[in-house]
Amino acid sequence: MTPGTGQLPEIQGAQRRPGLRGWLLFAPLMLWLFAFVIAPTAIMFVYSFCQRDELGQVVFEFSLSNYTRVFDKTYLKIFTNSIQYAAITTVICLLVGYPVAYFIGRASEQIRNKLLMLVMIPFWTSFLIRTYAWMSILKAEGPLNGMLLYMQLIAAPLDILYTPAAVVIGLVYSYLPFMILPIYGSVEKLDNALIEAAFDLGAGPVSAFSHVIVPLTRPGIFAGVLLVFIPAIGMFAITDLMGGGRVPMIGNVIQNQFGQARDWPFGAALGMTMLLLFAACFALSMRKSDAA
Amino acid sequence: MDVMVELKRVTKRFSGTTAVNEVDLTIRAGEFITLLGPSGCGKTTLLRMISGFETPSEGTVLLEGKDVTYEPPYRRDVNQVFQSYALFPHMTVQENIAFGLKMKKVGRAEMDERVRSAIAMVSLAGMEARKPTQLSGGQRQRVALARAIVCRPKVLLLDEPLSALDAKLRHSMQVELKQLQKKLGITFVFVTHDQEEALTMSDRIAVINKGKIEQLGDADAIYHRPKTTFVANFIGQANILHASVVAREARQARVELEGGLTLTTSEELPEGAERVLVSIRPEKVWIEKERGEGDNWFEATIEDELFQGPTDQLRLKTDGGLTLSALVANESSRRTPVHAGDRVWCHLHHDDIVFVHED
Numbered sequence: 170m171t172p173g174t175g176q177l178p179e180i181q182g183a184q185r186r187p188g189l190r191g192w193l194l195f196a197p198l199m200l201w202l203f204a205f206v207i208a209p210t211a212i213m214f215v216y217s218f219c220q221r222d223e224l225g226q227v228v229f230e231f232s233l234s235n236y237t238r239v240f241d242k243t244y245l246k247i248f249t250n251s252i253q254y255a256a257i258t259t260v261i262c263l264l265v266g267y268p269v270a271y272f273i274g275r276a277s278e279q280i281r282n283k284l285l286m287l288v289m290i291p292f293w294t295s296f297l298i299r300t301y302a303w304m305s306i307l308k309a310e311g312p313l314n315g316m317l318l319y320m321q322l323i324a325a326p327l328d329i330l331y332t333p334a335a336v337v338i339g340l341v342y343s344y345l346p347f348m349i350l351p352i353y354g355s356v357e358k359l360d361n362a363l364i365e366a367a368f369d370l371g372a373g374p375v376s377a378f379s380h381v382i383v384p385l386t387r388p389g390i391f392a393g394v395l396l397v398f399i400p401a402i403g404m405f406a407i408t409d410l411m412g413g414g415r416v417p418m419i420g421n422v423i424q425n426q427f428g429q430a431r432d433w434p435f436g437a438a439l440g441m442t443m444l445l446l447f448a449a450c451f452a453l454s455m456r457k458s459d460a461a
Numbered sequence: 462m463d464v465m466v467e468l469k470r471v472t473k474r475f476s477g478t479t480a481v482n483e484v485d486l487t488i489r490a491g492e493f494i495t496l497l498g499p500s501g502c503g504k505t506t507l508l509r510m511i512s513g514f515e516t517p518s519e520g521t522v523l524l525e526g527k528d529v530t531y532e533p534p535y536r537r538d539v540n541q542v543f544q545s546y547a548l549f550p551h552m553t554v555q556e557n558i559a560f561g562l563k564m565k566k567v568g569r570a571e572m573d574e575r576v577r578s579a580i581a582m583v584s585l586a587g588m589e590a591r592k593p594t595q596l597s598g599g600q601r602q603r604v605a606l607a608r609a610i611v612c613r614p615k616v617l618l619l620d621e622p623l624s625a626l627d628a629k630l631r632h633s634m635q636v637e638l639k640q641l642q643k644k645l646g647i648t649f650v651f652v653t654h655d656q657e658e659a660l661t662m663s664d665r666i667a668v669i670n671k672g673k674i675e676q677l678g679d680a681d682a683i684y685h686r687p688k689t690t691f692v693a694n695f696i697g698q699a700n701i702l703h704a705s706v707v708a709r710e711a712r713q714a715r716v717e718l719e720g721g722l723t724l725t726t727s728e729e730l731p732e733g734a735e736r737v738l739v740s741i742r743p744e745k746v747w748i749e750k751e752r753g754e755g756d757n758w759f760e761a762t763i764e765d766e767l768f769q770g771p772t773d774q775l776r777l778k779t780d781g782g783l784t785l786s787a788l789v790a791n792e793s794s795r796r797t798p799v800h801a802g803d804r805v806w807c808h809l810h811h812d813d814i815v816f817v818h819e820d
Contacts, residue, residue: 362544362545362547363547363549365514365543366541366543366547367549368513368533369512369535369541369609370540370560370609371535371561371564371565372564373535384551385550385551
């Protein structure tokens with residue numbers, strides 16, 4: 170102990186350096202992250218600067234040509250399309266998910282868990298089965314069109330399947346729980362007295378919502394938006410099935426490069442570009458939420 | 462005398478239980494009234510019907526003569542200080558206090574001025590930019606208070622606002638609150654389960670039990686003239702004793718307690734009662750070594766002595782077998798030193814024997 174600082178013993182546990190035991194507990198996570206996140210990303214990073222030969226083998230000839238191709242008009246268009254669909258999906262998920270999350274979060278404890286269960290039940294069946302179910306609901310002879318025709322709201326069946334609308338419906342359906350759950354987490358922690366205080370101080374329902382409830386559930390909204398927006402950009406299975414290959418999104422293009430096109434280096438370059446985009450979005454939003 | 466709040470036969474039922482049962486209460490403009498009672502007695506529900514967070518199942522709530530029974534809280538000119546303070550954690554002290562004025566769309570200049578004077582009033586100058594988490598319990602309490610009074614409500618409702626503070630701070634806040642209320646002239650409705658708090662601060666106290674007002678009166682009347690055994694026991698301590706009436710005179714009565722002890726009282730006797738209950742405050746039992754002047758003297762033995770700081774609690778037993786509890790100044794400050802095992806003379810003033818109803 171040095172004189173002068175000797176008065177304060179080291180009691181601040183939060184600032185203590187982890188001991189051997191701490192590192193051991195931490196090791197599995199580190200190994201996992203290294204083997205399945207860092208190493209593959211590093212490999213893809215290297216590939217993205219390589220070329221392919223006629224047979225689709227990766228040739229280690231370094232150039233930036235893959236990245237110049239990324240900024241080709243065709244791909245930029247697909248990028249912006251993907252971002253658009255993902256953004257629309259996120260907005261719809263937020264508009265639909267927030268009231269649901271709020272209702273569950275404010276419900277009495279006994280029914281809260283049952284309601285949460287309802288949100289989770291779709292996960293019990295395979296993703297593919299649910300997507301095919303949606304396809305049969307939306308198709309021209311499907312029950313949705315049947316019902317609308319029967320009610321005489323439409324004269325001819327709507328062409329929903331294999332359109333951007335079908336893709337968005339599929340995306341919203343798949344990602345809605347990822348919006349609901351984090352918002353629910355924030356709403357559930359919200360002290361009812363704070364809402365009452367807002368009412369007491371003259372805030373009507375709208376003001377109380379915008380000045381108190383939204384700011385206090387912002388972490389949940391933020392997490393929900395990230396959890397929906399980012400995977401929605403890269404999604405390819407739903408776009409393949411419900412878009413019928415007619416609605417290309419960046420996920421499909423990347424998948425294609427690694428599959429039929431056998432152009433791994435270009436696929437890697439597209440993937441790295443997306444990764445950078447996410448990282449930039451994330452960094453920006455973190456800075457914003459820190460400032461707030 | 463202006464009437465501020467009027468509750469008319471107000472009842473509130475929650476799925477099967479009746480929290481408030483046909484309560485009538487008139488609150489005067491500018492008074493400090495306390496709703497006092499044990500937890501679960503319905504005092505908070507009563508308060509919440511004035512603030513608008515609960516709607517009565519039956520009955521009417523009037524604010525300055527206007528029926529507000531079904532008005533939402535944001536359309537009532539009342540503000541509440543919450544038990545948990547309910548400060549907005551995402552706002553600074555300044556923003557918290559300004560919130561109500563912002564909602565009322567008060568102009569910028571006036572808002573700043575009013576917020577500044579509210580902050581000065583609760584001595585929080587210099588804390589404007591802090592977030593609630595950076596404040597101590599006492600400071601949070603002040604912010605909550607400032608946030609409510611800055612709106613200049615007709616009635617300020619306080620729901621056990623001091624219960625989270627430590628004893629010292631609670632005492633000084635009691636004094637401060639009372640002074641603030643006098644200065645502002647706002648009607649305060651204060652809810653507490655702490656009888657001492659109620660006695661110190663209130664102009665009037667409504668003692669509430671099982672959804673009903675047991676007794677309404679000033680602190681002195683509530684303490685010295687309890688009407689029921691509940692009030693006598695809930696506020697301070699009391700010896701509740703069975704007695705039978707032996708003689709009635711114009712302004713006096715003689716009652717016989719268990720063990721043959723006969724006492725004279727000056728209290729109005731309940732009409733036609735034979736068997737009655739009397740309440741005697743332990744500190745009103747006068748203890749001497751020798752018998753003094755007048756009546757109501759009796760001999761007893763000190764069975765037990767319990768040190769309580771400033772006072773000692775004595776358990777007295779009369780020759781007839783009646784047990785009484787008495788409070789005296791602690792041993793070293795007592796004028797006539799008495800000890801456990803001593804035989805002493807006890808005296809009761811006529812006025813200190815109070816008839817109470819069974820609860």
